[in-house]
Amino acid sequence: MVKHYQHILLPLDGSPLAELALADAFAVAELSRAEITLLQVIPPIDHVIASEAEHPIFVDQQWEAKKALAREYLLSVCERVGCPDVTVHTAVEMGPAAETIIDYAHHHPIDLIVMATHGRSGLQRWVYGSVADKVLRGATQPILLVRAYPENPAKG
Template sequence: MYKTILVPLDGSPRAETILPHVISLAAHYNARVVLLQVVEPIVAMVTPYDMVPYVDKEAADRVLQEVKGYLTAKEGELRGQGIEAKAVVESGPVVSTILDVAEREQADLIAMASHGRTGLARVFYGSVAAGILQRADRPLLLIRAQD
């Protein structure tokens, strides 16, 4: 049923609460797991004279290396359990990048944890899960992460 499962992570323990579910599904269906973390560009400065944002390349490279290390460790954990895994790091807007990677990797399922924000917190912070839910053209496994 599932051949490829895309798992967006953000480096937080809350996001990782989806992993036991993914491990179970991947083992049952002998599915490949694609671990994804999307890094949004880090804008260092916008001056009143120049409305073009300045991106600090060194800071961006440092963040990318940290993310790659994190995902490589998670990839190793899955492989250690006999699951075929691949780590992918992308830059860009989170929701559209997740959907683009799902298409590119031919994911049969997107599996992720929601932080479960409601009310004003959801309005101010937005919801990646809600964005994926509204725009995804494939099955979505969504769990609510608990504190």
Template sequence: MYESILFPTDGSEAADAALDHAVDHARQYDATLHVLFVAQDDLGPSGLIHEEHDDVEQSDMVGDHDETQSSGMTNEDSERMGFIAEHGEAVVSEVADAVGDEVPVETAVLSGAPYERILDYADEESADLIVMGTHGRTGVDRYLLGSVTEKVVRTADIPVLTVRTPEQ
């Protein structure tokens, strides 16, 4: 039934809660588990990785740019994306190590809008199932922060198994 299962992770508790389900399904169906981390490249006010920089003047953001800045990204943004990508590599490696030899594992770190990259990756790898955690936000928190999981559930062409973070 399932040959390829996608497990998007951000290294959070919510993702960790879903890992056992992803591994169980992969083991039960002898499927490959794809572990994916997406480094969100939107560093603007709506991005969860955005930080306010009141001390940065506008003049610090324009002027001489090297080739890595052709996208409009400042050196600081480029360094932050590099750090996030390194973090992503550590996250997917940690998951692969935790899974061990239980099931075949493939890892990937991509950048972009998380829900879009998750769906693109699922399509590219012919995933049959997406297993992901949810923070269980409701009301204003969900409205303001948005939900990658919710967007994936609403737009995916394949089944999405969501696992809510256990209550503490």
């Protein structure tokens, strides 16, 4: 029996690595007739930024500016993918990446998370950590990890 997903979460950080999961996420969505939410997580803003001495830009204003840029990016991804058979939603959240992805999936009707990963192992994984690894360990939904660069690429 084939499982059909209803709502897929695809976290994107604006990098080409993260976008490698687009094709797989949309393929699963088309097969399952699922909806997709593209999520961008913005790191926490914990300080005041002064643009000019008498006109500081406070955290709320900085958040709104970053959120607008993130929405523009997510909409551009929707246009590039151009998949008319899939309903696509966008969301922008602020917080630590892995924890925010897990929290978003927990509080929304998500039944599959699709993410790209470097596929690091051993010391590299321990030193650099991995958002995908943290989500894998913390989320309750199934997760499809798309490896960015296979360890043994096929020759041909």
